[in-house]
Amino acid sequence: MKQPSITRFKPRLCTALALSFLLALTPPIVAADNAPPLMLANSYHPGIPLTEYWVSEKYDGVRGYWDGKRLLTRGGQPVIAPPWFTAGWPAIAMDGELWAGRGRFNHAVSTVRRETADDSAWRSMRFMVFDLPAHGGNFNQRLQALKTLIPSLKTPWVQAVEQIKISDHATLQRMLDRIVRQGGEGLMLHRGASLYQALRNDDLLKLKTHEDAEARVIAHLPGKGKYQGMMGALLVETPDGLRFKLGTGFSDDQRRHPPALGSLVTYRFRGLNPGGIPRFASFMREYQQ
Known part of the structure; x- marks a missing residue:
């Protein structure tokens, strides 16, 4: 079966069936065996x-x-x-x-x-x-x-x-x-x-003006309006299994060429809401191994 394009989107990708297909294509994250023992x-x-x-x-x-x-x-x-x-x-x-x-x-x-x-x-x-x-x-x-x-x-x-x-x-x-x-x-x-x-x-210890964390890219959600034909948001999953949409902080080029499914991204946020979802979450960059 031919894998669907990840840089062009159609409305049907919003359906549950398409989302399930994208999840099935998500590759596992594999750590390097020779990673140095870092503090x-x-x-x-x-x-x-x-x-x-x-x-x-x-x-x-x-x-x-x-x-x-x-x-x-x-x-x-x-x-x-x-x-x-x-x-x-x-x-x-x-x-x-x-x-x-x-x-x-x-x-x-x-x-x-x-x-x-x-x-x-x-x-x-x-x-x-x-x-x-x-x-x-x-x-x-x-x-x-x-x-x-x-x-x-x-x-x-x-x-x-x-x-x-x-x-x-x-x-x-x-x-x-x-x-x-x-x-x-x-x-x-x-x-x-x-x-x-x-x-x-x-x-x-690290001290910054905001908090940041990593999450895995689960799906690319299609854009609307000026982002028609591009990625509108990422569906991401935290290490503890929490899923949420990450829709801000992207350049137009990053929306045309979003982080690959299964990759890790770093996002910034300001605390958590009562349901545990990061507040004001914004994309920072792809996570660097």
Whole structure:
């Protein structure tokens, strides 16, 4: 049977029969077997002892992991960078963000995703290193080692993420507001006494002006009016099985070429309604493994 087009839509796709057919075509999400063991962040919450944490900007790029030989994404896919980009890097693990600058997330993603390295595109990329996973010490000690290691590489596009101390929530909020006004995504807080563990806990926290989460694309729902002939909304499903429509935040090009069925997308929202549906949910981007 020929699979229906996902870029052109007709009214009959709204029927239950068509939706069932789309669900049957949804491929499973398969995690890479060689995904690096990364430390993951919880969301910031008031009441934590701020004096125990280092604070840095949250860079809006693609998580990168140098295992001492190869540059990988968080999902374990090899990053095809020009040889000069990783030349001279140490034979020790470095955890960081492949970043093209504030407001240039799409450039970072398209550069990292290429199957052949685009030399000119990589010229504007940086590897912002925030941790040394194999060091063995706590973050205070790893940070000191990082401050010694990165300058020794003499590679301008590899930079240590600046970490500072903040003592109270009001100062933290002012820093967040300033970073966001300048086009940044938010802040990260890293407990100084923490070891590097492949866990999600309060040793690492993220603070942004909005919440975000991931969901799987279940179906493309047809547009109406000015979006006739394009995708009007995505039907998505959260990891706990909740389904809802995601209809805002898309460019016209993304509506013509929506995220594939079965792919993961990141959306932003502001709390949940009584039924558990995200309030003011808006598409951000396709999820980057």
